[in-house]
Amino acid sequence: MRLLLRIAAVAVAGAALYEAGQVNSVVQLEPSAPGALFTAVAVAAALALLAFALTGTGRGDARSLPDPALVGPLRAIFAFVALMSLVGLAWLFGFRYPALHDATTYHNDAITLNECAAQALLRGEDPYARLDIFACFDARRIGADRTTPLRRGAFAGVDVYPSEAQLDAVWTAARERGGPPDEFIWRLSYPALSILLILPLVIAGWDTNVLYVLCLLAAMALVLRRAPPGTRPLLLTGLLAAASLTAFTIGGSADLLYALPLVAAWLWRERRWSALALGVACAVKQLAWPFAAFYLLQVAARQGWREAADRTAIAAGLFAAVNAPFVLWDARAWLLGMVTPLSEPMFPRGAGLVFLSANGVLPLFPATVYLALEAIAAVAVLLVAWRARRTSPELGVVLAMVPLYFAWRSLFSYFFLLPLFAYAAIARMPAGELSAAAAREGGALSVLVMPAPSAPPGPR
Numbered sequence: 001m002r003l004l005l006r007i008a009a010v011a012v013a014g015a016a017l018y019e020a021g022q023v024n025s026v027v028q029l030e031p032s033a034p035g036a037l038f039t040a041v042a043v044a045a046a047l048a049l050l051a052f053a054l055t056g057t058g059r060g061d062a063r064s065l066p067d068p069a070l071v072g073p074l075r076a077i078f079a080f081v082a083l084m085s086l087v088g089l090a091w092l093f094g095f096r097y098p099a100l101h102d103a104t105t106y107h108n109d110a111i112t113l114n115e116c117a118a119q120a121l122l123r124g125e126d127p128y129a130r131l132d133i134f135a136c137f138d139a140r141r142i143g144a145d146r147t148t149p150l151r152r153g154a155f156a157g158v159d160v161y162p163s164e165a166q167l168d169a170v171w172t173a174a175r176e177r178g179g180p181p182d183e184f185i186w187r188l189s190y191p192a193l194s195i196l197l198i199l200p201l202v203i204a205g206w207d208t209n210v211l212y213v214l215c216l217l218a219a220m221a222l223v224l225r226r227a228p229p230g231t232r233p234l235l236l237t238g239l240l241a242a243a244s245l246t247a248f249t250i251g252g253s254a255d256l257l258y259a260l261p262l263v264a265a266w267l268w269r270e271r272r273w274s275a276l277a278l279g280v281a282c283a284v285k286q287l288a289w290p291f292a293a294f295y296l297l298q299v300a301a302r303q304g305w306r307e308a309a310d311r312t313a314i315a316a317g318l319f320a321a322v323n324a325p326f327v328l329w330d331a332r333a334w335l336l337g338m339v340t341p342l343s344e345p346m347f348p349r350g351a352g353l354v355f356l357s358a359n360g361v362l363p364l365f366p367a368t369v370y371l372a373l374e375a376i377a378a379v380a381v382l383l384v385a386w387r388a389r390r391t392s393p394e395l396g397v398v399l400a401m402v403p404l405y406f407a408w409r410s411l412f413s414y415f416f417l418l419p420l421f422a423y424a425a426i427a428r429m430p431a432g433e434l435s436a437a438a439a440r441e442g443g444a445l446s447v448l449v450m451p452a453p454s455a456p457p458g459p460r
Helices: 004-029 033-053 067-091 107-121 134-137 164-177 199-204 208-226 229-241 244-250 258-265 274-282 288-303 305-329 331-338 353-358 366-385 402-406 418-427 436-443
Strands: none
Touching: 004 033, 004 067, 004 229, 004 331, 004 418, 033 353, 033 402, 067 229, 067 244, 107 134, 107 199, 107 208, 107 288, 107 366, 164 244, 199 208, 199 288, 208 229, 208 418, 229 353, 229 418, 229 436, 258 288, 258 418, 274 305, 288 305, 288 366, 305 331, 331 353, 353 366, 353 402
């Protein structure tokens, strides 16, 4: 049964990403060639599984007859999926408690700088032009290990990544010099909604990580809302089994602010209002921008290029309206923030191809080589999506992130949400209603709500 295969494949991909993320975090602290190889292969395998799950239209998948030879293996896979869903639940139930190795809620500089930028805005300061990273980090009792260092100044001679001792030494020296540190990213580098949406929590003094967890739960709810009722127990099991979603949201990620509206935009992309949701996602974080191309490609394929142009105008208009006050305030500072991921000399970092180079599995090539590979991959996936625009209309939601696997910066955070987007794609497939009997005969298991037996036909 093709629908069950799709659901299981995404869950297994999410479990693979979970393991890859755990190893990735260890290898970043203690470089290891085998660990880097495992991470890069696991992420690549997850991307391949997700692409497999979204290939085809999905039409009538719920009514396709199960292959008897596949029932046993599929039941074994779903047993693994059910087990992994308990891991996802465990992360959710423990989300109030920080991990033992990280006794702070400020897990990275994205979370920290966004909150400090919101506070600066409340003081009437332009967060793109003026942000005291030292005061920000001191107030939260965190240090240089939560920053993004740059390959210049004292770090100009470092090839792969500074050690913690180097980070601390340069941080201390930069603090003594005063002014913005040349060796660290200190300015807000995301669009304006990244801080405007968290303002209520900052005003109330609440932990913004709670908002990110609520965004994940809301996105899951939207997926279940769009899916046929008979599929929901299995999709919920799969969403939890893709433990990368819960683990790395709980572990600290502001990416859920863009993921929630992006899920809504993809789920209901046949409706014009979805362009507003896309605009919100793009006004939160640049990672939403690649998805916009595949969203608009599908709109053009189904509803015509004029509709795609109208949707582009709606999304761009919302983006412009939200960011216009900051552009008027200081256009140069805002633009520098937007292009920070591209313009600043960052160190090679991530979970993709460059991770192999950073850990000695492959040579470390110049950054331009990875940029060229990324550009080639971007053109390739767009061509694939265009050619498959009718035969595999949901594929683009995974293809959007494939080029970043080859980038100089291929952070694990770019990939861990892909199972959520893939389940959104499956939820909108015209698979038909999945009966409990068909799910049971196909070997499916759901850990929370087991498929109930079908009621016997009544007398006629």
